[in-house]
Amino acid sequence: MRYAMAIDTKKCVGCSDCVVACQTENDVPIGHCRDWVVEVMDGTYPELEMELRSERCNHCENSPCVRCCPTGASHYSDGGIVLVTKNECIGCSACITSCPYDARYVHPDGYVDKCTFCLHRVKKGMQPACVAVCPTKCMYFGDLDDPRSEVSEVLKKRKYKTLIPEAGTKPQLYFLI
């Protein structure tokens, strides 16, 4: 099993519903976020293009955060989802500096926190909160090893990219372009 998420940059309208849903679902402390929206304006006037991306932890297959964690608090869980066990985390921030996506932050309670792909919901057969709430249905989540999963199907049909593939982390967050 290999959980992955695909996000359609053509359908995303940048409403930040995913951000608020995540904050509500996961009790994210005020002033912090586990996911966020990035707007990229690119080109030469008047030929400009804008891309909207809902970003979060990339749940990399080759995660530098898991490798550098001195206590084993950062680890791979079911389906390759990268998690932090808060009672094992010493808050040394090594994982934060090792993440090329800057996807982690220090929770006010001291431990390092980040997106979990809502594993608690996924275990119950539900979708991550951000996916479930998206008004344009631009996010797809599922098992990449299952060829019939929504995410496998959409990645077969559409062109996609990952962020900073040159960092060699094998991210599991795909952006449909």
Add this chain to the structure above:
Amino acid sequence: MREEIIVSGRNNPLIDPQLHVWHWEIPTYLFLGGLAAGLMFFAALYYLRGKENDYRTAVKLAPMIAPIALALGLVALFLDLHHKLYFWRLYTTIRLESPMSWGAWTLMVVTPVSIIWSALHIKELFPNWDWKFDFAKELIDFFQKKKKVLAWIMLISSAILGIYTGILFSAFNARPLWNTSIMGPLFLASGLSAGAAVVIWMSKDHAERKRFAQLDLMIIGIELFLIIHMFMGFLASTQVQIDAVNLFLGGPYTAQFWGFVVILGMIVPAILEGLELKGYKIPVAIPVVLVLFGSIMLRFIISNAGQASRWLY
């Protein structure tokens, strides 16, 4: 003109707008750890070479600073942790892929060794010292007999500690400025230079001071070579590495790096030490303080600039 404007909705403290999770604690620890490594390395080296009585300060007196530096460094490390009450988790796991885990276990070896080494020589510093308890005397006798083994452990573990202070940074691929294997040898050399400077400062013996001034000159030469090597490596690498090194070549850290680290911390003390070796009278404190200042600044600037460097996206 083709332009790319990226607007991010993320605003996590310590992460945005620029990563700044490591403040003064980490560079301070890296300096104190490097200094302790330098002092312990020379003590072990000259003891094993049978120069215990020729270089008394280096072998016996100066290493007494090492446990103090390590203890203060460990306090700084502890202060850096956000989840402090769980610090003991470092010692319930051994993670071979994590440089920080290596560092924790290296300190577990180095710190007691530095304390034992100091205890073996404390009577030379305080002749009236009394261990009071018999078991303490027995322990001292035991280590006195095993001093050669202890010196070998100290030589190797202090070299690992010195290299580790740099590898801690170089292991982070996500920060292009840190991600070079030069960091390990550069930080080791900087720690050795700081250690040699402290020996020069503490020593009253002319021959010993001369030897350590020669050593320091050589180490500063190696440091400059490593810095040039680092710049060449970065400039011949990918765009992210070129952007990272440009922080020092016209970017916001240029004046600090070249002014404080290279000129004031290396070139000026090297010239002063060279003049001293040629017989000119130069107050010993000046090159020593400059070397220590350069060593501290190297850590602070590399720590801060590294956190400012990132992958493009």
